[in-house]
Amino acid sequence: MRLHLLLASAAVVLMAGPASAQTQTQPQAGPGQQTGPVEVEIDQGVLRPLQIAVVPFTGQNGPQISNVISGNLKRSGFFDPLNPASFIETGLTLANAPNFPQWTSIGAQAVLYGGVTPRADGRVDVGFRLYDPYRQCQLVSYQFTATSEQWRRIAHKISDVIYQRMTGEAGFFDSRVLFVSESGTQLNKLSRLTIVDQDGYNPVFLTQGDEIIMSPRFSASNPDEVTYVALGKDYSRIYLYNLSTGRRESLGEFDGQVLAPRFSNDGTKIAFSIIRGGNTDVYVMNLRTRQLSRLTSDPGIDTSPSFSPDGNQIVFTSDRSGSAKLYTMRADGSGQRAISRGGGSYTAPAWSPRGDMIAFTKQSGGRFHIGVMKSDGTGERILSSSYFEEGPSWAPNGRYIAFARQSLGGDTRLWTVDLSGRVVAQAGYDGRGSDPAWSGLLDAPPASLGIGQGADSCPA
């Protein structure tokens, strides 16, 4: 279980705290056996983490930037950053190409290096190059510019470029996670809405702890716009909260208890449930007109609505047939039909940002599982199982899922699993927490990386 150790040590190095990880990874092929282009196969039988040398960047915060990148790549499960103590070539700068044999001799399948350069305007340029030392060509190079305090975000954006270049998938590191942090005892639990960088850094409490916080969600169209439920002694409210302006408003006062809000991906609507007379149904509110429409009306529980990315459909959970199953309907409430097929109970669905998959929580056999199915209910796959886990939320690239896992008699913490189910790891934030909601990318990735355009570029 080589990756097990690697992931665990990554978390310790990065988070300076306890962490654990588990994988179901096949033993990795030995270094240097791969002669063709480096490929990470996702959804195939074998996961081979790519051995990458992340050279400490030069300049202000350079080594820290490299550490953040290295930790991000390691947690993804697709990279195996080499120990810098094993590096032979030192003093590699942006002006040079790597000494390729010195990198292949230590098994590096990719070499990343870069530097931080001050600009006249007070900002910094952070440039980097990624080489394939076997094929002896440049995979990608780019330069980000920002104020020097933003070195962490730059490191995340560089990580995204590397991830995208090597896996062919969009990145997800330049993102944040909203969740409910927990403290105190089981009987006297303090819950606070909290936001943290995807890698566990910069946690900020957004509520005081005098209310029970549930169901935080980002707007996919604006990563500063969030919603959540606050449950007080004698009320429940859905709040709309803008993280940049601090503006917080109640969605309204309703005849009944409200729960489970989710934005439509364009941010114009919010679907949620209202409990009236013990019966829970799904409603949708147009946020511009504040017009409320009722979408379900059967006597069963109908809740946890989640929009498809195109906004045309909603998946939700319902026990109208006797046990909790997943249903889809059109955004106007028509065409309701069950999609989940297995036994057990299916709750807390989340439609993937790519639109093709629905993640869910399944309770069966006395255990809880995080799984995915196609949006028509076929192709169900369980990705992770334990004594208790719930509440999947998709990473912006639709390849990872964050969820909350509670150990038997223990605390609840945040975990992630990749879509293959092979990389199950505790999330970057290793304090107590539940109900994770993954943001979209904080801003757009570089439009053009100029791949394949340089003199020594690898064939695109």
Add this chain to the structure above:
Amino acid sequence: MNTSTLIKLATVSAAVAALAACAPKPKVEPAVPMEPSQPTAPQYPTAPTGPVTGGNVGAAMPGSEQDFVVNVGDRIYFDLDSYSVRPEAQPRLDVQAAWLARYPQVTVRIEGNADERGTREYNLALGARRAEAVRTYLIQRGVPAGRIDTISFGKERPIVEGSNEAAWAQNRNAHTAIVSGAPR
């Protein structure tokens, strides 16, 4: 019975036990018969003599919140995945209804609770069904609907710690909380 009441009762009984422990005990007679002893004056005076009466320590004032909690019972429990009122819970709800009829100014909020073995939002909906089941029962027993509010706390407010059947059984409940109209 809520925690603070339990603590109060426990404190009182602990104090009583402590007093008993301090009281000197009469000598134990040896098992082997001995020469009949001469009658003597009691070693410890018992005067003043007189009847001893008893009563609840800090008895709840009738019509108070404490009266409701201690003498009626403010919580009933549910089976797994069920929101129907168990037959054995009905007498307690009958007494709740009678108590509410006696104190017509009192308003209550029924709080529905679920155990931890379920997802958060779904359990909120489950807890709401339990609260509504109790509300419906009380209305059928003559309590005006306008005096009963409901809320569900789902699995957010367990009353017993632990991840075992016994704890879960206690945490699947509906709590009748007094909102107004009764002194504490």
